[in-house]
Amino acid sequence: MEQPLYDIAIIGLGPAGSTLARLLPDNLKIIAFDKKNDGEDSFKKPCAGMLSHHGQECFAKYGLTLPDDVLVTQLFSAKVIDLKHDSVRNYRRLYINMDRHRFDLWLKSMIPEYVDIHDSVLCRSLVKTDDCYEITVLENHQEIKYRAKYVIGADGAGSMVRKFLFPEHRIKTYMSIQQWFPARAGDPSYSLVFDGDLTDSYAWGLNKNEYYVFGGAYPMKHAREKFEEMKRRLKAYGYEFDNPVKTEACLVLSPSSLKQLCYGRDNCFLIGEAAGFISPSSLEGISYAIESAYKLGELFNRQKQVSVKDYRKAVFSLRLKLAVKMIKRHFIMGAFLRRVIMLSGLGAISMITAKPEKTGKNGKAE
Ligand SMILES: Cc1cc2nc3c(=O)[nH]c(=O)nc-3n(C[C@H](O)[C@H](O)[C@H](O)COP(=O)(O)OP(=O)(O)OC[C@H]3O[C@@H](n4cnc5c(N)ncnc54)[C@H](O)[C@@H]3O)c2cc1C
The missing domain is CATH 3.30.9 (D-Amino Acid Oxidase; Chain A, domain 2)
Structure with missing residues (x-):
């Protein structure tokens, strides 16, 4: 079945994805996927919280x-x-x-209704076509393809989006x-x-x-x-x-240089840990996930077209913070x-x- 074309597809609803989904304007057609759900036996992100x-x-x-x-x-x-x-x-x-799982669910609960949330869904692959991205997901035991103009990789450390679109990119x-x-x-x-x-x-x-x-x-x-x-x-x-x-x-x-950060390309953006936004000295990533989502959300609220160059500029302060943490790491570790x-x-x-x-x-x- 041919799926409608979404403006934005967010992959992952951890702190980064849920924050962005909450902030995006209601004139955009947005879909968001996450492999976890609200149930007790759901996937839970391992985290000290x-x-x-x-x-x-x-x-x-x-x-x-x-x-x-x-x-x-x-x-x-x-x-x-x-x-x-x-x-x-x-x-x-x-x-x-x-309680990290409850924290994730709380952030998710604030996503407005105009965002089409698909949880218990595993995103398996991603390809760029001429005019959009095609995301293949496993949903209710079925393989389904969704299409979107922009794709946001908010899928954490082992990011599927990073693996498919930037297979050569390495982060410590x-x-x-x-x-x-x-x-x-x-x-x-x-x-x-x-x-x-x-x-x-x-x-x-x-x-x-x-x-x-x-x-x-x-x-x-x-x-x-x-x-x-x-x-x-x-x-x-x-x-x-x-x-x-x-x-x-x-x-x-635990990025060891700013070159390891991966912001995205064309109409694909990486936020949170998927981009490498996590402190290498303390492994604290929650605040970086939220901040990077705010920065991208602000851009989508301000302008119709957002480029990776705009996003890179917007997260300058995060890069600076990480550069300090990379130096601090030598003292701590x-x-x-x-x-x-x-x-x-x-x-x-x-x-x-x-x-x-x-x-x-x-x-x-x-
Ligand atoms: C053991 C451990 C302890 C940590 N302790 C702390 C801490 O105390 N404080 C702190 O600030 N940071 C801590 N961190 C780091 C922090 O957990 C992450 O940096 C932070 O969660 C990143 O948020 P995120 O939204 O970018 O990604 P994540 O929180 O990883 O969220 C990614 C989301 O994407 C979903 N997802 C992933 N792949 C797919 C897929 N293929 N299809 C569909 N959905 C998918 C997942 O279900 C998840 O909800 C810890 C990390 C680890 C591993």
Whole structure:
């Protein structure tokens, strides 16, 4: 069956796609696809669901208020553990701990009715024809083709749009693995874990409602073994990782140069992590996804024709932020500099606890 020609097709309704779908003007004919749905057994994006200071600023700027059921806790500090040097420090950090799936559904719930949403749909391939893009999807067990003048890749780290239209494009990629454990009284507080032998990125542990979640980003080769080894090494620091209820894994990007960002071409735009908009120093991508969507949404509201050149210009501030994060990454992920910073105690806070905290292999704080 011949499908109508849409003005815009959005592929992916995570933070980037849902934000753009909410902002596009109602004079455009818009279709949006996502493989997840609103049900409990839907695909859920593996994510720590932490909204950093930078993310909170972005929410303030765009006047967004998180609903109650998305909030899990508010965190005020982070424990940094350097396994290689057996050192532990606490730092003041303001994070909002969210239920990531509910967060995604909340953003999706704000999409206006004039956007034609197709969820539980897997977009399989994409080709450019003379005058439009043809998207082949798997919907209700059937293969269907949709056509649109503009296509927006908002489909995250493993972007199908990027793969089909920019097969040669490479962005530094890690395998991220997360496990969920039943929460126990006395689970360690929010932790950031470094071990240069296992990964040049990092791992995290935090409470999420009735679970303790431990996850990390590892080089693609032998990622699972490195994850298991990190858990083993953390046992000496009071961590217990027994009986996981869920193990999840997905790709996470960590662009190492601005050249790795992929904005799109012709009438195709990439937003959010699909474009490589994610902090390489903290792997925080939610605020970048939302900001890049706002920038593109503003352009479509202002002008009839939008070019990739316009979009590139509009996201200049995001490029700048990422350039700073790429430099910061060397301080955080570089073993020597991190060691010096942690040894100096610069910016660290002393935790006051009734009972002495077990903070290192020898149970001693630095
Ligand atoms: C384990 C882990 C922990 C993280 N923790 C944090 C954190 O604490 N804070 C933070 O800010 N960032 C975090 N990030 C990064 C953050 O999750 C992403 O950068 C952010 O979600 C990007 O948003 P997005 O909308 O661009 O893409 P995504 O959130 O990945 O959304 C993409 C959407 O596209 C859909 N989709 C994908 N492919 C298809 C297809 N072929 N057909 C149809 N639909 C498709 C998916 O269902 C999904 O809804 C983490 C990442 C990982 C992997």
